[in-house]
Amino acid sequence: MSLMAVKIIFQPSGLRGRVEEGISLLEAARQLGVDIESVCGSTEICGKCKVKIEAGYFAKFNLDSQMSHLSGLSGEERGVLTEKEIAENYRLACSTRIYGDVLVFVPEESRGKKQVVLEQGKERLFKLNPAVRKIPLEVEAATLGDLRGDFERIRDALAASCGLTKDLTIDFPVLCNLPNILRYERSKNRRITDKGMPLTKDTWNVTVTIWNNREIILVEPGLIEHCVGLAVDVGTTTVVAYLCDLKNGKVLDMDSMMNPQVRYGEDVLSRISYVMMNESGMRHMRDAIIEGINTLTCRLAEKNGFLPEDIVDVVMVFNTVMQHAALGIEPKFLGRSPFIAGVKSSMNIKARDLGIKVCQTSYVHTLPIAAGFVGADNVGVLIAEEPYREQEKIRMCIDIGTNGEIDIGNADKMLCTSCATGPALEGAQIKFGMRAAPGAIEKARIDPETIEISYKVIGQEQFYPELKTTGAKGICGSGIIDIVAELFKAGIIQSNGRFNMGLNSNRIRKGEDGKPEYVVAWAEETSIGKDITFNQADVRAVQLAKAALYVGANYLMEKLGVDCIDSIVLAGAFGNFIDRESAMVIGMIPDCDLANVVAAGNAAGDGAKLALFDVDKREEAAWIAREIEFIETAIEPDFQKRFVAAMAFPHAGDKFPHIQHLLDKIPKP
Known part of the structure; x- marks a missing residue:
């Protein structure tokens, strides 16, 4: 058999690439910077490198992943894996060789380093009045x-x-x-x-x-003194759970994990596609998320001296597709106009009916959704931030993820919309993009005079070049925004996103595909043995994502009749870690005084906790979900024209007075 390059995708890290046919899955993982445990040194006895092969066609990746693309099951694997694991396509990465395209899911227990997940929100006042x-x-x-x-x-x-x-x-x-x-x-x-x-x-x-x-x-x-509940925020990428004391209003503990459904697609549309194209797709999706929630529940209970059945109330928030996947509601019509959800209102479902391992006679309360892709997680953000209580000032809340939700208004009126930002901002469509985990470049600055870069990697305290060997593996979302902003501020890319190839720097070159790229980290600085670059296609992916977000915000401002915003709240992990100035420089968010652009942490999770502690917050959530007006921007007649204008950095026409002093310093080509 002649050797050739085969395609492999590792989830939930999102790292992917082509590797030489015949190498082991573990070796492929190391080449692509995926951390998989291998305590025994690849002697096939520890079982720590256990991975799951996802079989089927994945339209999002144009990938046909089959067990037949791998070497046969070895005797050592049969001795380590259970019959159930073998039936579910588990393999040992160290002994399984790859001969065709595959999608590999690395279970949490096999991952070498944990994904960075935002769990914390902020201190909020609430009334203790649990259900x-x-x-x-x-x-x-x-x-x-x-x-x-x-x-x-x-x-x-x-x-x-x-x-x-x-x-x-x-x-x-x-x-x-x-x-x-x-x-x-x-x-x-x-x-x-x-x-x-x-x-x-x-x-x-x-x-x-x-x-x-x-x-x-x-x-x-007898007398049972404890009364505990669970708040869960199910995101497209991550799941966060909070164990709460319903007697004193304290969060006892929290835990998180990557959403196990990532193996079926990195964004909501690809997961809908997976359900539609695979006969057992819905069952696989639902089983994966319920198993994930149960894992977090059992870990939290055991760590804090409880049994899972001690948990007597649960509140869950999620985006609309995740809601359908978790509750077992057919999601395919969410992918078709007019994008109608199976249910909009809040629900109270017995835990036993969902298969969640808490007190089986207790209820799971789900917050309502506002519109097709403005889900319960966004309603959670609203009841946490309460922009509808502002008397005069206009506040905008932006939850940036694979699907971006935007709310704007005050006590007089509230509007909302959703934007298909896609997974680029989380690294999925970027050549060296990756999740926020150790080894990811999270911050960057480029000197406009020398064109040299300094950057910081998650897990390291010092910046390059202070730290000569950084162990960099790729670039996460906050690093992506920084790099694009810095490339623009240094004049390396122009307002239209094109590279300025006339600059004299060895960091600016043409890649193997003949297209321009900027070398972020040289091979000797990294842990993957190759240059980490940011290329023309990466810039375009960011332009598409940031334009979707900006156009959504722009339409809401117009519909509300305002031309400026008093404050912006950035919710969620991405909003918490990105540099506000960088986000505004590239035109991801509208112009606003940077002092009034604040991060709210995991506001969706905060909303779930508030609804757990105070039953009146559930009524408030139902009220705002009914009252807020949804704007469908994609059907606006001039949408395409506005989108094209928003592709420019920061915008082809709109002014940004609060950062004009930065824009004035950008070298002209």
Whole structure:
């Protein structure tokens, strides 16, 4: 068999390239800068380099990934992998050789270094008024003279002690076990040995968990003092979960991971495509995200001394496609005009129906969505930031991701829209782009006089050239924005995005494809043994993404009747880490006083937490989702004209007075 280059994509890192046919998956990973654990030194005994092969055609990548493109299963692999893992296409990267195009998903436990995920939001004031509360209760014991049923006995006790009406219902599985719980022998319950209230002849002592003052979702013997809930933000790229104390309003702990669905596509449209083109696509997508949520849930519970079933309330936010994938709602019509969601309103779903490993009789509350691609995560941002409470000033909230959501307005009126920014800003369509992980270039500055660059890599404190060997592997989103802005400010690329090849620098050259590129890091500085460059196609990808965002913001300003913005809130991980000046220099965001452009951290996650702690926030979310007006920018007659104008740096016509002093310094070709 003659040797040739085959295409391989590693998820969730997004790193990809062509490698020589016949090398191992582990060797291919190392060539492309993908960190995979290999404790045994590739002797096929530790099982740490376990990866999953995704079989099928992936239209987004034009990639046909098949198990037949790999070497056969070795005896060593059979000794390490379980039958279930073999059936699910798991292989050991060190012993599996590649002979055709494949898409490889690296499970979290096999990854050498963890992706940088934004978990923190900011301190916010809220009222502690959760949907779920635990009530210690003394219930009159049954006697021959009192023939009430056990449920009626509890309902009467709650009415007498808490004023709850007798319309209170009870979850059926709780009812089925109620007689045993009320007559529980205290010594058999290890969890209330120290805290349990002693049983007497006249009373049965229990703790009743009530949901929304309407339904009994749990009855436990004795006194149970803890009451914990879970807030989950399911993003296209990452999933973040927060374990919260519903009695004191504190976040006990948080954890995160890459969204396991990344293996099926890096943006929402590619995942819709995967569902449509693969018979079991929907099941695979849903199983992946539920498994991810359960992994985070179990890790948080164990770390903090709880059992997963101790979690008695859950709030989830997600973009619209992620919502459909997690709930099992057919998503294909979201990919077709008029882009209608299966459900817009908030929902309360039993955890057992979703397969989420918390108290099975508890509810999972999902925030509502505002429009087709303005999802519950954006509503979470709104109830966290509350721009609709501004009396006079105009505030804009921008959540930048593979799909960008924009809100603008104040107490008088709120508008919103969504923009298909694509995954370029997260590195997916950039030649040396990668996720924000150790080894990614996250900051950069270019000297306009010498054309030399200084940059910082995640995991390193010093900048190059202070640090001669940086271990750089690629460029993450914040680094991409910095590099484009710096190329423009130094006159290396012009306003139209084209390279100025007349500059005298060995960093500016033509690549192997004959197209212009700038050398960001020389091979000897990196850990991948090759020059890391930023080329003409990379610039174009950023132009498309930033233009989509700017045009969306521009239309909202016009519809609201304003020509300037008082403040901009950048929500989400990307907004938190990018340089505000760089973003404005390339025209990603409208002109605004940079002092009033602020990062809000994971505002969507904050919104989920607020809705977990305060049931009134759920009503507020339902209200704003109804009241905010969605603007579909793509159907505007002059959309294409505006989009083309927004492709220029910072814009072909619009003025940016707050950064004009920077633009004036740019060398003219």
